[in-house]
Amino acid sequence: MLRSPMLKNGLRVKPHKLQNREEKMSKETPLWEVFIRPRNGLSHKHCGSLHAADEVMALQAARDTYTRRGEGLSIWVVPSKSIFASDPDQAAENFEPGVDKVYRHPTFYDIPEEVGHM
Amino acid sequence: MYSQGLIGADGTTEETEEFLAAFQARIDREEKIEPNDPMPEGYRKTLIRQIGQHAHSEIVGMLPEGNWITRAPSLRRKAALLAKVQDEGGHGLYLYSAAETLGVSREQMTEELLSGKAKYSSIFNYPTPTWADMGTIGWLVDGAAIMNQIPLCRCSYGPYARAMIRVCKEESFHQRQGYELLISLCNGTKEQKDMAQDSINRWWWPSLMMFGPHDADSSHSEQSMKWKIKRFSNDELRQKFIDATVPQAEYLGLTVPDPDLKWNPEKNNGKGGYDHGEINWVEFWQVVKGHGQMNRDRIKARKKAWNDGEWVRDAALAHAEKRAARQTAQAAE
Ligand SMILES: [Fe+2]
Numbered sequence: 001m002l003r004s005p006m007l008k009n010g011l012r013v014k015p016h017k018l019q020n021r022e023e024k025m026s027k028e029t030p031l032w033e034v035f036i037r038p039r040n041g042l043s044h045k046h047c048g049s050l051h052a053a054d055e056v057m058a059l060q061a062a063r064d065t066y067t068r069r070g071e072g073l074s075i076w077v078v079p080s081k082s083i084f085a086s087d088p089d090q091a092a093e094n095f096e097p098g099v100d101k102v103y104r105h106p107t108f109y110d111i112p113e114e115v116g117h118m
Numbered sequence: 119m120y121s122q123g124l125i126g127a128d129g130t131t132e133e134t135e136e137f138l139a140a141f142q143a144r145i146d147r148e149e150k151i152e153p154n155d156p157m158p159e160g161y162r163k164t165l166i167r168q169i170g171q172h173a174h175s176e177i178v179g180m181l182p183e184g185n186w187i188t189r190a191p192s193l194r195r196k197a198a199l200l201a202k203v204q205d206e207g208g209h210g211l212y213l214y215s216a217a218e219t220l221g222v223s224r225e226q227m228t229e230e231l232l233s234g235k236a237k238y239s240s241i242f243n244y245p246t247p248t249w250a251d252m253g254t255i256g257w258l259v260d261g262a263a264i265m266n267q268i269p270l271c272r273c274s275y276g277p278y279a280r281a282m283i284r285v286c287k288e289e290s291f292h293q294r295q296g297y298e299l300l301i302s303l304c305n306g307t308k309e310q311k312d313m314a315q316d317s318i319n320r321w322w323w324p325s326l327m328m329f330g331p332h333d334a335d336s337s338h339s340e341q342s343m344k345w346k347i348k349r350f351s352n353d354e355l356r357q358k359f360i361d362a363t364v365p366q367a368e369y370l371g372l373t374v375p376d377p378d379l380k381w382n383p384e385k386n387n388g389k390g391g392y393d394h395g396e397i398n399w400v401e402f403w404q405v406v407k408g409h410g411q412m413n414r415d416r417i418k419a420r421k422k423a424w425n426d427g428e429w430v431r432d433a434a435l436a437h438a439e440k441r442a443a444r445q446t447a448q449a450a451e
Pocket residue numbers: 176205206209263285289
């Protein structure tokens with residue numbers, strides 16, 4: 001079941017925490033996550049969530065809630081129940097392996113200054 | 119990869135004058151074009167071709183270096199090479215997803231690579247017989263890639279530009295680890311230094327070919343420059359690359375295999391630059407058309423990976439379907 005953490009490729013997956021709530025109270029208006037593109041050329045960034053009955057109302061509500069002062073040029077809304085998250089309790093084993101690999105960074109390699117920027 | 123990405127691109131487009139003018143005005147204002155924006159069919163098709171071929175280059179580009187991971191001479195070099203090849207796999211994935219925003223599927227792109235309809239950079243059709251090649255590839259091949267990819271960070275298509283920003287951040291170490299490797303070889307025994315020189319002799323010209331045909335013979339370049347898919351011409355980038363790398367070869371105490379190479383103080387508007395000998399375009403087109411030394415092996419390796427992975431993809435889908443069916447059944451109870 002969705003509610004119990006699952007193992008997927010060694011990565012434990014958790015449903016979005018608000019999704020749990022929604023499943024318990026199925027009569028509630030669905031929850032949406034809102035993403036806004038702040039400026040031309042940038043990617044959409046998560047800025048919050050809201051309740052709406054369908055995608056049309058979700059977009060309207062997102063505009064009214066999150067873009068009253070020119071915050072963005074484009075909005076995405078995604079049903080919160082479609083979002084799955086990594087388990088925060090597993091953060092260490094997920095992300096620590098990326099921390100001690102100094103050889104993934106350019107500064108690990110010695111290039112004499114005479115050679116110039118590389 | 120890179121300027122060769124446009125090979126085979128079809129920029130023909132049938133929109134009205136007004137539509138094209140309005141689109142061009144957006145481009146000229148340096149606005150980024152996003153997946154849902156109206157765009158000429160030719161722009162969309164050109165990008166699918168270029169981004170797809172760029173992605174294929176990253177993936178096929180893992181093969182010549184992957185070949186050396188188990189034989190790296192030290193843990194330090196093995197870790198670096200492993201991390202680099204892993205990055206290239208990631209670059210391929212960023213790029214495939216950027217292409218997918220234009221309405222092409224991953225399966226379709228893969229099929230076109232395997233059937234030979236889509237190309238990848240000619241550079242990966244050369245063999246890697248010695249350890250020095252791991253240094254030369256990092257220095258010259260990734261160096262040429264960086265030269266091409268930096269202007270692509272400002273490409274007019276948003277998802278491609280953003281993927282390129284990510285890629286460029288990761289590329290820097292690729293070039294540095296290669297050059298550092300060559301420094302050690304050149305400070306080593308005579309045999310080691312000779313090995314480095316032999317490697318440069320083999321990779322220099324193919325690296326220059328990475329920038330694609332001469333501007334005069336580059337049929338899709340002009341429209342792509344207008345649409346700001348590319349920002350510099352093939353020859354401009356090639357010149358920049360030569361001017362940057364020749365002094366780096368000198369620092370190593372090595373030479374580039376071009377008897378016609380000569381400093382010309384007049385070049386680059388009086389800033390100076392190198393005149394160079396003629397590139398062997400017959401060889402270039404032969405390799406692009408599939409007759410290079412390693413073309414058959416590369417495609418064979420990709421086909422094998424795709425075919426051997428089929429049961430895994432099928433099993434994963436079957437498992438997901440089974441779980442979904444079970445959930446629906448439980449919900450109905
Ligand atoms: Fe790459």
